Amino acid sequence: MDKILLSLFIIFVSAKLTGEIFERLSLPALVGEIVAGMVIGSYFPALLRPQNVYEVIAEFGVVILLFAVGLETPVKQLIKVGLTAALVAILGIIFPFILGFILMVYLGYPLTQAIFLGVSLVATSVGITARVLSDLGYIHRKESQIILGAAVVDDILGLLILAFVTGVQDGHLSLVKLGVLIIEVFIFVGVLLYFGTRFTKRHGDLMDKLRISEAPLVIAIASTLGLAALAGYIGMAAIVGAFLAGVIFAEVNEVYGLSEQIVPIYEVFVPFFFVIIGSKVQISQFADINIVMLTLAVTVIAIITKIVGGGLATLNLGRKISLRVGIGMIPRGEVGIIVALLGLTLKVIPDSLYSVIIMMSIITTLITPSLIKLTFKEKTT
Amino acid sequence: MDKILLSLFIIFVSAKLTGEIFERLSLPALVGEIVAGMVIGSYFPALLRPQNVYEVIAEFGVVILLFAVGLETPVKQLIKVGLTAALVAILGIIFPFILGFILMVYLGYPLTQAIFLGVSLVATSVGITARVLSDLGYIHRKESQIILGAAVVDDILGLLILAFVTGVQDGHLSLVKLGVLIIEVFIFVGVLLYFGTRFTKRHGDLMDKLRISEAPLVIAIASTLGLAALAGYIGMAAIVGAFLAGVIFAEVNEVYGLSEQIVPIYEVFVPFFFVIIGSKVQISQFADINIVMLTLAVTVIAIITKIVGGGLATLNLGRKISLRVGIGMIPRGEVGIIVALLGLTLKVIPDSLYSVIIMMSIITTLITPSLIKLTFKEKTT
Numbered sequence: 001m002d003k004i005l006l007s008l009f010i011i012f013v014s015a016k017l018t019g020e021i022f023e024r025l026s027l028p029a030l031v032g033e034i035v036a037g038m039v040i041g042s043y044f045p046a047l048l049r050p051q052n053v054y055e056v057i058a059e060f061g062v063v064i065l066l067f068a069v070g071l072e073t074p075v076k077q078l079i080k081v082g083l084t085a086a087l088v089a090i091l092g093i094i095f096p097f098i099l100g101f102i103l104m105v106y107l108g109y110p111l112t113q114a115i116f117l118g119v120s121l122v123a124t125s126v127g128i129t130a131r132v133l134s135d136l137g138y139i140h141r142k143e144s145q146i147i148l149g150a151a152v153v154d155d156i157l158g159l160l161i162l163a164f165v166t167g168v169q170d171g172h173l174s175l176v177k178l179g180v181l182i183i184e185v186f187i188f189v190g191v192l193l194y195f196g197t198r199f200t201k202r203h204g205d206l207m208d209k210l211r212i213s214e215a216p217l218v219i220a221i222a223s224t225l226g227l228a229a230l231a232g233y234i235g236m237a238a239i240v241g242a243f244l245a246g247v248i249f250a251e252v253n254e255v256y257g258l259s260e261q262i263v264p265i266y267e268v269f270v271p272f273f274f275v276i277i278g279s280k281v282q283i284s285q286f287a288d289i290n291i292v293m294l295t296l297a298v299t300v301i302a303i304i305t306k307i308v309g310g311g312l313a314t315l316n317l318g319r320k321i322s323l324r325v326g327i328g329m330i331p332r333g334e335v336g337i338i339v340a341l342l343g344l345t346l347k348v349i350p351d352s353l354y355s356v357i358i359m360m361s362i363i364t365t366l367i368t369p370s371l372i373k374l375t376f377k378e379k380t381t
Numbered sequence: 382m383d384k385i386l387l388s389l390f391i392i393f394v395s396a397k398l399t400g401e402i403f404e405r406l407s408l409p410a411l412v413g414e415i416v417a418g419m420v421i422g423s424y425f426p427a428l429l430r431p432q433n434v435y436e437v438i439a440e441f442g443v444v445i446l447l448f449a450v451g452l453e454t455p456v457k458q459l460i461k462v463g464l465t466a467a468l469v470a471i472l473g474i475i476f477p478f479i480l481g482f483i484l485m486v487y488l489g490y491p492l493t494q495a496i497f498l499g500v501s502l503v504a505t506s507v508g509i510t511a512r513v514l515s516d517l518g519y520i521h522r523k524e525s526q527i528i529l530g531a532a533v534v535d536d537i538l539g540l541l542i543l544a545f546v547t548g549v550q551d552g553h554l555s556l557v558k559l560g561v562l563i564i565e566v567f568i569f570v571g572v573l574l575y576f577g578t579r580f581t582k583r584h585g586d587l588m589d590k591l592r593i594s595e596a597p598l599v600i601a602i603a604s605t606l607g608l609a610a611l612a613g614y615i616g617m618a619a620i621v622g623a624f625l626a627g628v629i630f631a632e633v634n635e636v637y638g639l640s641e642q643i644v645p646i647y648e649v650f651v652p653f654f655f656v657i658i659g660s661k662v663q664i665s666q667f668a669d670i671n672i673v674m675l676t677l678a679v680t681v682i683a684i685i686t687k688i689v690g691g692g693l694a695t696l697n698l699g700r701k702i703s704l705r706v707g708i709g710m711i712p713r714g715e716v717g718i719i720v721a722l723l724g725l726t727l728k729v730i731p732d733s734l735y736s737v738i739i740m741m742s743i744i745t746t747l748i749t750p751s752l753i754k755l756t757f758k759e760k761t762t
Contacts, residue, residue, distance in 0.1 A: 001440055001726075002613030008441075009606035016599050023592035053437045059382055060389075211404035214648045218397050221649055225390035232383030264642045265649060267595045268602055 007047045014040060015271040026369060030333070031362055033271045037278020048279055054272070061273030063242040065334060067224045068262050070246015071253055073152055075197050084314060085149030091309035092329050093154055093161075096121035099301045107294070113353060116343040119165050120357045121302050123158030124151045125333025125365065132369045133328070138376050143321045146314065147328035158335045159243055160185060163236035166342060184234055189244065192227070196248035204252035216256035220249045239338060277337055277358065280344060285355045294352075299360045303367075306330050324375050331368040332361045388428045395421060396652040407750060411714070412743055414652045418659020429660055435653070442654030444623040446715060448605045449643050451627015452634055454533055456578050465695060466530030472690035473710050474535055474542075477502035480682045488675070494734060497724040500546050501738045502683050504539030505532045506714025506746065513750045514709070519757050524702045527695065528709035539716045540624055541566060544617035547723065565615055570625065573608070577629035585633035597637035601630045620719060658718055658739065661725060666736040675733075680741045684748075687711050705756050712749040713742045 014036040022032030040047055048054050097118040104114035130148060133139045163185045207216045224245040231241030253259055285291050307326035314322040340357035343349035395417040403413030421428055429435050478499040485495035511529060514520045544566045588597045605626040612622030634640055666672050688707035695703040721738035724730035730738075 001436070002610055002619060004437055005440070005444070005606055005613060005619055006610035009603065009610050012606060013603050016593055016603065020591055020593050029593055050433055052431055053434050055382070056385055056434050056438075059386070063386070210401055212397055212401050212410055214644060217645055218648055222390065222394050222397065225386055225393060229383055229387035229390050232386060238383060238386055261645045263595060264598055264645050267599055268646060 004053065010047055011036075011040065011275055012268075012271065015275050019271070028365055030274050031365055033274035034278035034281075034358065034362060037275035038281050038283060039278075040275060041279025041281065042283045045279070048276070054276055057269065058273045058276035059238070061269040061271070062239055062334075062338065063224060063228050064262065064266055065270045065273060066239040066242040067220075067246040067249075068259075068266055069155065069334070070243040070248075071250050071259055071262065073155075073247050074250040074253070075193060075247060084317075085146050086153055087313040088146060088150035088310045088325060088329065089153035089157060091313045092124065092150065092306050093122045093157055093309075095305035095309035096302060097161075099305050100298065103297060103301060109353075113343075113349050115165060116339060116349050117298065117353060117357065119158070119161050120336040120339040120343075121298070121305070121332065121360070122161060123154050123332065123335035124306070124329045125331045125335070125361075132372055136372065136376065138372070141376075142317075143314075143324045143328065143376075146325050147310075150310070150325075150329065154329075155335060156243075158339075159237070159240045160189070162335070162339055162342070163231075163240050165339070166235065166237045166346075181235065185236060188231065188234060188236065189240075192244045192248060196244070197251050200248050201251040204255065207252075207256070214261070216252065217258060217261045220245070220258055220262075223249070237338070237342060277341060280341070280351075281355045281358050282351055285352050286359075288352070291352050291356065295356045295359045295363075298356055299363045302332060302360050302364050303330055320375075320378070324372075327368065327371045327375055330371065331365045333365060336361050385434065391428055392417075392421065392653065392656055393649075396656050400652070409746055411655050412746055414655035415659035415662075415739065415743060418656035419662050419664060420659075421656060422660025422662065423664045426660070429657070435657055438650065439654045439657035440619070442650035442652070443620055443715075443719065444605060444609050445643065445647055446651045446654060447620040447623040448601075448627040448630075449640070449647055450536065450715070451624040451629075452631050452640055452643065454536075454628050455631040455634070456574060456628060465698075466527050467534055468694040469527060469531035469691045469706060469710065470534035470538060472694045473505065473531065473687050474503045474538055474690075476686035476690035477683060478542075480686050481679065484678060484682060490734075494724075494730050496546060497720060497730050498679065498734060498738065500539070500542050501717040501720040501724075502679070502686070502713065502741070503542060504535050504713065504716035505687070505710045506712045506716070506742075513753055517753065517757065519753070522757075523698075524695075524705045524709065524757075527706055528691075531691070531706075531710065535710075536716060537624075539720075540618070540621045541570070543716070543720055543723070544612075544621050546720070547616065547618045547727075562616060566617060569612065569615060569617065570621075573625045573629060577625070578632050581629050582632040585636065588633075588637070595642070597633065598639060598642045601626070601639055601643075604630070618719070618723060658722060661722070661732075662736045662739050663732055666733050667740075669733070672733050672737065676737045676740045676744075679737055680744045683713060683741050683745050684711055701756075701759070705753075708749065708752045708756055711752070712746045714746060717742050 015033045018032035018036040019029035020032075022035075023029050100121040101114045101118035104117050105111070109117075124147075130139070130151075133144045133147070138144050164181060204216075207219055210219075212218060224242050227241035227245045228238040229241070231244075232238040249258055286295075306329040307323070310326035310329040311322040314325045317325075336357060340349070340354050340361075344351070344354040396414045399413035399417040400410035401413075403416075404410050481502040482495045482499035485498050486492070490498075505528075511520070511532075514525045514528070519525050545562060585597075588600055591600075593599060605623050608622035608626045609619040610622070612625075613619040630639055667676075687710040688704070691707035691710045692703040695706045698706075717738060721730070721735050721742075725732070725735040
């Protein structure tokens with residue numbers, strides 16, 4: 001047990017230290033945490049034994065991460081997001097998915113792997129975009145609001161697509177099975193979003209009647225674990241359930257300060273998720289020039305398709321704004337990474353493809369701050 | 382993984398639900414959590430597999446618990462505690478230890494087991510006492526202040542004794558080894574308390590210079606994990622290190638609001654510790670009349686020795702106050718339970734003795750609120 005405490009200490013400190021260094025270089029802390037994981041996984045893999053313990057810690061971390069994302073996504077904001085944002089999201093999903101899929105099929109990869117790679121290119125990381133725009137003081141511009149709205153929509157669509165993909169991961173894309181799954185997903189998501197949010201909104205004050213300490217947080221965490229498990233059992237990704245739990249509790253977030261209360265748990269456990277993510281990237285993969293070339297090709301597709309998709313949807317607002325919207329949508333983060341991890345865990349994609357997806361996420365995340373600085377300077381609105 | 386999420390959900394909800402029921406019966410929630418654990422361990426043990434995962438979660442929970450206890454124990458309060466409180470603590474340690482030890486030796490148990498049982502009787506649970514006194518509005522009375530001061534001192538002495546016991550657990554009580562251990566413990570505790578608290582007090586604002594979010598909490602948690610691991614490596618109980626980390630960060634607790642930030646982590650993880658504690662009690666043990674008798678004997682000793690020890694130390698304050706002080710010191714909690722768990726893990730004590738100690742903790746905790754209500758009514762100061 002002392003050994004595990006020491007490992008937890010070393011991993012936690014490495015993640016936070018690298019995060020601190022990256023922050024000082026104006027780079028996202030989460031990329032630092034992934035890099036720490038790559039180093040640990042490649043050179044000190046014994047720190048991550050026994051594996052099942054760290055997988056549970058990482059799973060708890062990602063469940064908390066998605067709950068926190070959901071908590072910042074109240075349903076009314078989802079409804080308010082204009083047609084433009086929805087269009088940006090939809091085109092920004094279709095283009096990367098199709099081009100990623102075509103590239104993989106063209107290179108001779110099997111269909112399932114091509115689908116997984118396509119899905120991993122879909123979702124913009126709303127956290128990273130928002131953080132950069134807010135740090136630079138551009139957060140209240142029209143294009144920023146469109147980006148934020150679109151990022152939220154495409155996170156949700158990305159999770160929905162992920163739910164489908166998880167359900168059909170065994171490769172048997174029978175129409176009946178797909179149909180059942182689509183109905184399941186819509187019922188699960190629909191029932192939770194409609195009745196769940198109404199329930200918390202109307203009867204959330206029931207939690208005041210409980211005697212245990214921090215009852216609202218306790219109920220929220222319990223619901224998150226429960227819905228995550230339920231989503232898993234009906235064949236979706238567990239994190240879809242965690243995200244929906246967040247959306248449901250977003251209704252009472254302000255009253256009970258759940259966002260603030262989740263922060264300590266988030267700061268302690270989410271880094272373990274990103275470290276584990278990084279630890280599964282095998283640096284040796286990149287000794288193969290084909291893998292390097294594939295990474296570059298996938299990354300270029302990831303960048304261009306978002307610029308084109310986001311740009312086309314907002315062309316009526318002028319070229320400058322449409323370029324900015326496209327650029328703001330570039331960074332991929334949690335959702336793409338989670339898709340990759342799921343593919344790896346289900347043994348649907350090989351180690352090499354996993355590494356390609358993680359590197360694509362890292363590169364798109366790293367270049368966006370500079371691109372935003374370059375293109376957002378001139379004030380238009 | 383979905384199975385583990387479901388187990389976590391069921392365990393968490395059971396613990397919180399039982400906690401809620403106990404609170405409504407004016408009983409401590411932690412006893413409810415232990416009871417939930419007893420039920421799970423006896424009837425649904427599959428929920429707690431794989432075992433190593435739950436042991437790590439419980440270990441993290443108890444490390445957080447001891448950190449939180451330390452956080453409420455600033456060094457200056459330790460110094461302020463008068464001679465009376467120190468005397469109450471010391472007599473309240475000597476009496477239970479000696480009588481518990483004698484009982485065990487008389488019954489023919491081996492020396493090591495007798496020592497472990499003695500140590501498990503030593504420490505009053507400051508949390509339970511404080512909670513009851515505060516709920517009843519008696520917290521500012523002189524006798525309450527003495528009880529709180531004494532409970533803090535005997536928690537620390539209990540942990541010190543535990544550190545010794547852990548070091549000599551293999552049964553070879555060689556004088557040289559004991560001497561080395563005493564020196565190690567004093568250096569470890571002394572250095573940390575003296576230099577550690579000075580460092581956080583004087584240079585705590587270095588944490589403001591970090592860019593990562595919630596830097597003070599992150600540093601505190603990292604230190605807690607590090608000191609827990611270090612304590613383990615030099616032969617002490619890991620929780621002694623976690624407690625000292627709490628005492629060190631108590632110096633900057635008010636500035637950074639660490640007590641509030643630790644609450645969410647505490648509320649999520651500490652219950653898993655108490656559930657695991659309970660799950661190791663085998664209800665079948667109590668089919669043996671000898672075990673039931675031993676439990677009763679140990680519990681009676683636990684109660685009487687604290688009343689006599691605490692009472693003798695405060696006789697000069699009058700009989701009523703001296704009785705109240707003694708009664709306030711009765712409840713045993715975390716520390717005794719941790720001693721029992723340690724003994725079980727190290728295979729120094731058998732399952733039966735573990736169950737006896739846990740039941741003693743539960744009974745002393747359950748009877749104290751009523752005894753306090755009975756004896757504290759009349760106002761004396």
